[in-house]
Every structure is written in structure tokens, then in C-alpha cells.
Amino acid sequence: xxxxxxxxxxxxxxxxxxxxxxxxxxxxxxxxxxxxxxxxxxxxxxxxxxxxxxxxxxxxxxxxxxxxxxxxxxxxxxxxxxxxxxxxxxxxxxxxxxxxxxxxxxxxxxxxxxxxxxxxxxxxxxxxxxxxxxxxxxxxxxxxxxxxxxxxxxxxxxxxxxxxxxxxxxxxxxxxxxxxxxxxxxxxxxxxxxxxxxxxxxxxxxxxxxxxxxxxxxxxxxxxxxxxxxxxxxxxxxxxxxxxxxxxxxxxxxxxxxxxxxxxxxxxxxx
Ligand SMILES: O=C(O)CCC(=O)C(=O)O
Numbered sequence: 001x002x003x004x005x006x007x008x009x010x011x012x013x014x015x016x017x018x019x020x021x022x023x024x025x026x027x028x029x030x031x032x033x034x035x036x037x038x039x040x041x042x043x044x045x046x047x048x049x050x051x052x053x054x055x056x057x058x059x060x061x062x063x064x065x066x067x068x069x070x071x072x073x074x075x076x077x078x079x080x081x082x083x084x085x086x087x088x089x090x091x092x093x094x095x096x097x098x099x100x101x102x103x104x105x106x107x108x109x110x111x112x113x114x115x116x117x118x119x120x121x122x123x124x125x126x127x128x129x130x131x132x133x134x135x136x137x138x139x140x141x142x143x144x145x146x147x148x149x150x151x152x153x154x155x156x157x158x159x160x161x162x163x164x165x166x167x168x169x170x171x172x173x174x175x176x177x178x179x180x181x182x183x184x185x186x187x188x189x190x191x192x193x194x195x196x197x198x199x200x201x202x203x204x205x206x207x208x209x210x211x212x213x214x215x216x217x218x219x220x221x222x223x224x225x226x227x228x229x230x231x232x233x234x235x236x237x238x239x240x241x242x243x244x245x246x247x248x249x250x251x252x253x254x255x256x257x258x259x260x261x262x263x264x265x266x267x268x269x270x271x
Pocket of ligand 1: 218231
């Protein structure tokens with residue numbers, strides 16, 4: 001057996017571990033698959049991320065696959081590639097790794113198909129994401145929230161300090177309304193129980209899996225190095241056309257709502 005095959009088979013989780021992870025997922029709305037990827041795999045994914053973030057044209061204001069956030073200096077900084085699988089065999093390997101798909105099959109009780117996948121690289125000083133439920137944005141798919149989840153494939157140490165993800169435990173049972181002024185918006189943070197917040201610290205090679213209704217958020221990266229995670233989302237389904245369905249709609253939405261093109265208008269205000 002080659003060392004690669006040995007490493008891959010070594011990461012397949014035992015039935016006991018899977019049972020524990022599955023119970024935690026359905027109790028809290030998320031779970032952490034510890035050490036799913038080997039150090040060698042994680043290192044090769046890191047090299048792939050470096051290659052991806054140095055591709056020509058990513059910084060073009062009108063590049064459809066890049067989105068921007070306000071960086072440390074208040075200016076727009078691009079922080080994610082979405083989609084990413086079509087330009088990266090390495091990220092495809094990570095998102096479709098047999099050990100991950102096997103774990104998701106058990107947790108979701110069905111065959112996981114990739115719905116979407118983005119690569120987030122949060123530079124030091126860059127802000128995070130307010131509390132939200134992914135399912136709010138996926139209602140149009142007409143799938144049960146229990147079939148939809150996201151995996152956070154963690155490539156560097158991640159915790160509260162460098163902008164890691166936080167969860168409100170046990171919020172995965174219902175879609176929560178926005179504030180009284182806008183009930184259709186992201187859930188009202190003042191209605192959430194701060195005592196239920198958990199921010200799991202992650203090591204490279206860990207994979208955090210969370211339910212589409214789990215309320216989550218992330219803070220500013222106050223660390224010294226970028227926080228880099230691959231975020232594939234999955235649906236337990238027999239429909240292999242879901243990925244195409246998702247991005248066909250998403251490309252049109254971004255153009256209509258001009259998502260990601262903010263900097264273009266700021267730079268060209270004088271034209
Ligand atoms: O990784 C992060 O900082 C937040 C990502 C997130 O909340 C999301 O993509 O839904």
C-alpha cells in the first residue's frame with residue numbers, strides 16, 4: 001500500500017466516533033470531526049490556497065468569483081473565492097474526500113452532494129460575519145433544512161481571536177425571524193441567548209460540520225496570520241444537478257444585486 005493510501009484509509013472514522021459526532025450534531029446543531037485530514041493533506045491544501053490567491057485577475061473589481069469585505073484600513077479587500085472547485089483540483093479533493101463524504105453520509109442519513117463551495121481567507125484586521133442561518137438563503141431550493149449542512153475545512157489553527165466561527169448551541173430547529181423592523185432579515189441577535197455561545201477551537205485538518213439552521217457568526221481576525229477555511233455545503237439528495245442549479249441562480253443574483261462589485265463603483269465614481 002502506498003503512503004498516500006495508508007494516510008487516506010487512516011482518516012476513515014470508526015463507527016463509534018461517527019456515532020458520537022452524529023449525536024452531537026443533532027443535539028447542538030454542529031460537531032467537529034477531529035483530525036480528519038492528515039498533516040500531509042493539509043499541507044498540500046495550504047499550498048493550493050497560496051496558488052489560488054495569487055492567480056491573475058482575482059483582484060479585478062468585476063471578477064464574478066471574488067467578493068469583498070471592509071479590510072483593516074476600511075477599504076474593500078477581497079476575502080473569498082466562490083465558486084472555487086472548478087479552478088482547483090486540490091480543493092475538489094478536499095471537498096470530496098472519501099472520509100468526509102463517508103462521515104456526512106452517516107450524519108445526514110443520505111448521500112451528500114456538493115451544493116456550493118467557497119474558500120475564505122480572512123486577512124488580519126478583516127471583519128467577520130453577523131449571526132445568521134444559512135437556510136434563510138436556501139429556502140428557494142425546496143429542500144428540508146435537515147438535509148443541508150456546511151463543512152468548515154480548517155487549514156490553520158482557528159479560534160475566537162483570529163475570527164473563527166461561533167455558534168448558538170441548539171438553534172437548528174427553526175428558522176428564526178429578523179428584528180421587528182425587518183422580520184425577513186437575518187435572525188434578531190437580541191433574541192439569542194448569549195450564554196449558549198460556543199466557539200470551538202480548531203486545529204489544522206479538523207472539519208467542523210454545521211446544520212443549515214444553526215445560528216453562527218464570526219469575528220474580526222485579530223491574529224497575525226490569515227484565517228483560511230474551505231466551506232463546502234452539501235445536501236443529502238439523489239439530485240446530482242444541485243450545484244449547477246445553485247450557481248446558475250447565484251450568478252444572476254450577484255449581477256442583479258451587484259454583489260461583489262462595490263469597489264468598482266467606488267473607484268469609478270468620477271466617470
Ligand atoms: O468563516 C467565516 O468567517 C464565516 C462564514 C459564514 O458564516 C458563512 O459563510 O455562512
